[in-house]
Each structure stands twice: as C-alpha cells, then as structure tokens.
Amino acid sequence: MGRLKQKGKAGAAKAYVTRSSAVKKLQCSLADFRRLCILKGIFPREPRNKKKANKGSTAPTSFYYAKDIAYLAHEPVLKKLREHKAFAKKISRALGRGEWSTAKNLEETKPTYRLDHIIKERYPTFVDAVRDIDDALCMIFLFASLPSNLRVSSSLIANCARLAAEWQLYVMHSHSLSKVFLSIKGIYYQAEVMEQTVTWLVPYQFTQNIPSDVDVRVMLTFLELYQTLLGFVFFKLYTDAGLVYPPPLDTSKDESGAGVGAFNLQETDRSVPTSVTKPANSAKKVSSKEVRQTIKNIAADSAAVDRENEMDVDYEDQISADADEEFVAHPSTSEPNTVAALPTLHSLSAVPLPNSTKLFAPYTFFLSRETSRPVFEFLVRSFGGRIGWPASSGSGSPLLETDESITHVIIDRPLVVKPNETTEERERRLRRKYVQPQWVADCINAGKILLEDLYAQGATLPPHLSPFGEREGAYDPTIGLSGGDIMANGEESEQEEESDAGGEGDEDENTSTSGVARVATTVIVADDPDTLRAAELTAEAAGMDYGAFEREVKKSQQKQKSSDTRAEGDGEQDMNKMLMSNRQRKLYERMKHGERKRAAEHADLEEKRRRIQKEKKRKAQTT
Numbered sequence: 001m002g003r004l005k006q007k008g009k010a011g012a013a014k015a016y017v018t019r020s021s022a023v024k025k026l027q028c029s030l031a032d033f034r035r036l037c038i039l040k041g042i043f044p045r046e047p048r049n050k051k052k053a054n055k056g057s058t059a060p061t062s063f064y065y066a067k068d069i070a071y072l073a074h075e076p077v078l079k080k081l082r083e084h085k086a087f088a089k090k091i092s093r094a095l096g097r098g099e100w101s102t103a104k105n106l107e108e109t110k111p112t113y114r115l116d117h118i119i120k121e122r123y124p125t126f127v128d129a130v131r132d133i134d135d136a137l138c139m140i141f142l143f144a145s146l147p148s149n150l151r152v153s154s155s156l157i158a159n160c161a162r163l164a165a166e167w168q169l170y171v172m173h174s175h176s177l178s179k180v181f182l183s184i185k186g187i188y189y190q191a192e193v194m195e196q197t198v199t200w201l202v203p204y205q206f207t208q209n210i211p212s213d214v215d216v217r218v219m220l221t222f223l224e225l226y227q228t229l230l231g232f233v234f235f236k237l238y239t240d241a242g243l244v245y246p247p248p249l250d251t252s253k254d255e256s257g258a259g260v261g262a263f264n265l266q267e268t269d270r271s272v273p274t275s276v277t278k279p280a281n282s283a284k285k286v287s288s289k290e291v292r293q294t295i296k297n298i299a300a301d302s303a304a305v306d307r308e309n310e311m312d313v314d315y316e317d318q319i320s321a322d323a324d325e326e327f328v329a330h331p332s333t334s335e336p337n338t339v340a341a342l343p344t345l346h347s348l349s350a351v352p353l354p355n356s357t358k359l360f361a362p363y364t365f366f367l368s369r370e371t372s373r374p375v376f377e378f379l380v381r382s383f384g385g386r387i388g389w390p391a392s393s394g395s396g397s398p399l400l401e402t403d404e405s406i407t408h409v410i411i412d413r414p415l416v417v418k419p420n421e422t423t424e425e426r427e428r429r430l431r432r433k434y435v436q437p438q439w440v441a442d443c444i445n446a447g448k449i450l451l452e453d454l455y456a457q458g459a460t461l462p463p464h465l466s467p468f469g470e471r472e473g474a475y476d477p478t479i480g481l482s483g484g485d486i487m488a489n490g491e492e493s494e495q496e497e498e499s500d501a502g503g504e505g506d507e508d509e510n511t512s513t514s515g516v517a518r519v520a521t522t523v524i525v526a527d528d529p530d531t532l533r534a535a536e537l538t539a540e541a542a543g544m545d546y547g548a549f550e551r552e553v554k555k556s557q558q559k560q561k562s563s564d565t566r567a568e569g570d571g572e573q574d575m576n577k578m579l580m581s582n583r584q585r586k587l588y589e590r591m592k593h594g595e596r597k598r599a600a601e602h603a604d605l606e607e608k609r610r611r612i613q614k615e616k617k618r619k620a621q622t623t
Contacts, residue, residue, distance in 0.1 A: 137200035360385025415458030
C-alpha cells in the first residue's frame with residue numbers, strides 16, 4: 001500500500017507559503033520582510049489553485065515559494081536588521097533615562113550592512129549587470145531632481161546627482177549615445193554599452209514635489225540597491241576605459257553651477273613597478289639559494305627582452321616588405337566557378353567606419369539662455385561637438401558668444417527683428433545657423449545632419465517621432481496617405497468643390513444623380529453583365545457621366561470584396577475560437593480589442609490630417 005498523504009503536507013500547500021506565515025517564520029516585521037524581498041529579488045507568486053495552496057481557505061492573501069522563504073532565512077542582511085531592531089530599543093531606553101553617554105556610545109556602534117554580496121549573487125557576470133541598469137538609471141535621475149525633505153535626505157539626493165553625472169561623463173567620453181526622444185514624460189536616451197542597449201528616462205528640469213500618497217520607503221529600498229549596483233558598474237566601466245573612478249570633483253566649479261563640467265576625467269597611470277624591494281629591517285634572512293635563483297631570473301628576463309626586440313625588428317621588416325602585397329583571390333580546385341573572397345587587413349581598413357558617433361565634431365554650438373543647458377551639453381558632447389553657453393546658464397563655458405568658431409546657435413524664442421543691430425552683429429548673425437532644439441535630437445536619430453531651414457528660428461517644426469521601434473502599421477505623419485484614400489478623397493473634394501461652385505439647383509441635381517447612381521450600383525454583380533448594363537442605362541437616364549459611373553462601380557466592387565473577405569475571416573476566427581480554452585479566448589478577445597482600438601485611432605488621425613490638408617488647399621485657392 002502506498003504512503004498516505006496528509007492534508008496540507010504535500011502539493012501546493014507545501015510549495016507555497018502565505019505572507020503572514022513567512023513573516024512569522026523569519027521573525028521580522030512586515031517592513032523588513034518587504035525590504036528583504038526587494039533586495040533579494042523575491043516577489044509574490046500566483047498558484048494555480050489558491051484554495052489548495054491556502055489549505056482550504058479562500059481568504060485573499062499573497063503567496064510566496066516556500067524555497068524562497070527558506071532562502072531568505074540564511075540572509076546576512078536579516079541578521080543585521082534584527083541587530084538594528086535591538087539597537088533601536090537600547091537607544092530609546094537610554095534616551096528615555098537621560099543616559100547621554102550610553103546613547104552616544106550606542107550611536108557610534110550602530111549596526112550597518114552592505115549589499116555587495118547581493119549584487120554578486122543577482123548578477124554573476126558584468127554583462128548581466130549592464131543589461132539590468134535601465135531601471136536603476138531612471139530611479140537615480142528621478143531622485144537627483146527631487147527636493148529634500150524629512151523623508152528624502154539631502155545627502156541621498158547629492159549622491160544620486162553624483163551618480164547621474166558620472167554616467168553622463170562616461171557616455172560622453174565613450175560616445176555611446178545612439179538615440180534621444182523628447183517626450184511629454186521626459187527625455188528618453190538610449191546608449192550602446194558593452195554591446196548592450198541601455199535606455200533610461202530623465203525628467204525635465206521643473207520644480208518637482210513628492211506626492212503624499214507615494215510610499216517612499218519602497219522606492220528608497222530600490223534606490224539603496226540601485227546605488228550599490230551602479231557603483232559596481234561605473235567602477236568597471238571607468239577602469240576598462242582607463243579612467244580614474246570616482247572622477248575628482250572641483251568644488252568651486254560645482255558651487256558656481258558648472259554641473260557635469262565640475263568633474264575632471266583623469267586617466268589612470270598604467271606604469272607598474274618592475275621589482276619590489278623589501279625593507280632594510282626585514283626579519284627574514286635571504287639565503288644563497290634565493291640569491292642564485294634571483295640572478296637566474298634576471299638573466300632569463302634579459303634574454304627574453306632581447307628575443308622580443310629581435311622579433312619586433314623582424315616583424316617590422318616583414319610588415320614593411322609585405323606592405324605592398326595584396327591578397328590575390330584564386331579559384332577553388334573543387335569548385336572552379338566560385339572565387340575565394342577572404343577579408344584582409346587592407347580590405348578591412350578600407351571599409352568606412354560609422355561616423356555617427358562624431359556627428360557634431362565639425363560644428364561648434366552656442367546655447368541661448370532659454371534652452372536647457374544640461375540636456376544639450378550632454379547631447380552635443382556625446383557626438384563630438386563643442387558647445388558654449390551664457391554666464392546666466394552656469395559657469396565653465398569654454399566659448400564666448402562672440403567666438404568666431406561658432407557655427408550653430410540653439411535658440412527657442414520667436415524671431416524678432418533687432419532695430420539697433422550693429423554691422424558686426426549682423427555679419428555674425430549671417431555667418432551662423434539659428435536652429436531650434438529639436439534639430440539636435442532629429443539629427444541624432446537620423447544619424448546625419450539635417451537641413452537647418454526646416455528648424456529655423458520661428459519656423460513651424462516637423463513632427464518629432466519616437467526613434468524606438470514602433471509597432472508595425474502605426475500612424476506615421478511623415479508619409480503620405482495611401483493611394484486609394486487619396487484618390488477617393490480627391491474625387492470627393494472635387495465633387496464638393498463642383499457642388500460649391502454651382503447653385504442650389506445644381507446641388508439638388510448632383511444629389512439626386514449621386515443617389516440614383518448609388519441605387520444603381522448597389523445591385524451590381526461583377527459576373528453579371530446584364531445587371532451591369534441595366535445599371536449603366538439607369539445612370540445615363542439620370543444624367544450621370546460614364547466616368548463617375550465607373551468610379552461608383554469600382555467602389556461598390558471593392559466594398560463587396562472586403563465584406564466577403566471579412567465574412568470568411570470571421571468564420572475562420574469563430575472556428576478557431578471554438579477550439580480555444582476560456583483563458584485563451586479571453587486573451588484573444590483583449591488582443592483583438594486592442595487592434596480595433598489602434599485601428600480606430602489610426603483612422604481618426606488620418607481623417608484629421610485629410611481635413612487639415614483640405615482646409616489648407618481651400619485657403620490657398622481663395623488667396
């Protein structure tokens with residue numbers, strides 16, 4: 001006989017644990033349990049049968065894997081949290097009794113914990129950490145723009161601002177920025193770091209506030225983890241790039257509002273000492289055997305250096321001898337018709353490198369005082385350009401407004417004619433290109449320098465589209481309308497114009513004619529010439545020309561075909577839905593509802609665009 005199973009001892013009841021049971025097992029508060037789950041990456045699970053997992057109860061609750069809770073029980077941070085709880089009790093007791101010296105000693109020995117081991121556990125390789133810094137960067141830039149209050153300390157905001165500046169410095173130094181999008185929520189950036197795509201959101205520089213209904217404790221726990229993660233990642237990135245981390249901060253420039261320019265990027269000294277000398281008062285004596293071994297090592301090192309020098313000379317001679325030689329492609333013996341094509345050093349060097357990383361290298365920019373200096377300084381310097389700004393935007397500008405090397409001025413104000421403009425100012429204005437800020441972002445997304453005339457000062461800007469892969473079939477305002485839609489709208493507009501040009505009698509006649517034509521063409525069948533002939537005679541008797549009649553016939557045939565295909569598709573979809581499960585059917589219905597909603601939005605935007613174009617055309621004709 002098999003082993004009897006007890007209720008609640010196997011299956012889902014054993015695999016899952018409720019949140020209250022987990023807190024009771026770990027002997028910690030609910031806030032500490034929530035913090036541990038965030039730090040360790042443990043989140044609630046949804047069992048297939050909640051009643052079985054909850055041992056017959058149907059009360060709503062959160063479930064966790066029992067193995068995850070057992071994993072948390074051995075976490076060193078849990079021990080530190082318990083010690084902090086005991087510390088809080090001791091210091092409150094000492095303060096209540098007025099024992100100030102005891103409270104001071106307790107404060108000096110306050111228990112702290114580190115998250116280094118958690119970062120190593122969650123990210124075993126460096127590429128994994130780089131792949132997961134999107135949310136960390138968004139959180140860092142968000143807190144860097146918040147004001148300090150009782151819940152968010154000023155030191156925490158300063159640390160977030162430092163990390164944000166370090167990331168921007170690395171992106172500018174490595175020229176790894178690829179895309180930018182100016183949206184309503186903020187500015188989206190995308191960079192390629194270690195062959196990984198990193199996308200983050202930076203809020204605009206407006207006055208921010210912390211809503212009262214937001215649980216800042218949860219966000220601060222995430223921020224604590226993200227700060228440690230970014231510290232590891234930035235140290236590795238700076239070290240691999242040969243830079244000193246953390247970059248030194250010039251306090252005077254930072255106080256005067258230099259921003260990112262207050263940090264100095266310094267290269268590390270890669271010189272390594274060849275030998276290490278021991279102190280003279282070393283207690284260990286050097287034996288004669290060690291001396292002989294050291295002499296042999298020095299002789300071997302000198303011989304190896306000589307061989308390397310000889311190899312270097314031979315290699316240089318070989319390169320100089322083979323510099324003029326090229327690879328000759330010979331046909332294969334087995335397949336004489338195919339020609340071998342192997343990449344060589346000369347062919348690889350001849351391949352043009354992408355120059356989008358140095359897009360703004362030939363240009364020098366100057367910011368107007370109403371433009372955001374941190375944003376465009378980051379964009380221009382990331383693509384190799386030089387940029388200056390007025391003193392009102394902060395100190396540290398490498399250029400003055402009168403510099404002759406300035407080629408573009410980024411300005412975001414309406415065009416105003418200056419009455420008392422001098423000859424020198426007029427010549428300087430004619431030499432420069434005055435563009436709006438969107439030009440910089442569109443050039444970066446296009447990977448080339450666009451025409452400045454479309455983005456001139458005071459001009460109506462073209463649509464700024466998102467460079468991040470939109471869904472297929474999304475509305476694109478830069479492309480024209482479809483051919484059928486244009487033809488149909490053209491005919492409708494022509495008919496409307498003709499009706500507007502004529503009198504009321506003509507309008508009534510056209511209305512009756514179009515009504516007769518629609519009645520005649522609704523009964524048309526493509527394979528029935530007799531019916532088609534009868535409809536043609538009816539339209540001719542009503543005074544309708546043959547061209548308009550053909551257009552009505554084509555419209556009716558297209559509608560009939562679309563309705564037939566839609567009916568066939570609906571029948572096939574109904575058959576497929578009969579074979580789906582209830583969950584799959586609901587998911588399919590939600591998906592189709594979303595498709596219909598997006599199609600309706602697309603049609604509304606196209607209709608709005610048609611009306612605008614029609615209105616423009618009518619105004620142009622009247623003028």
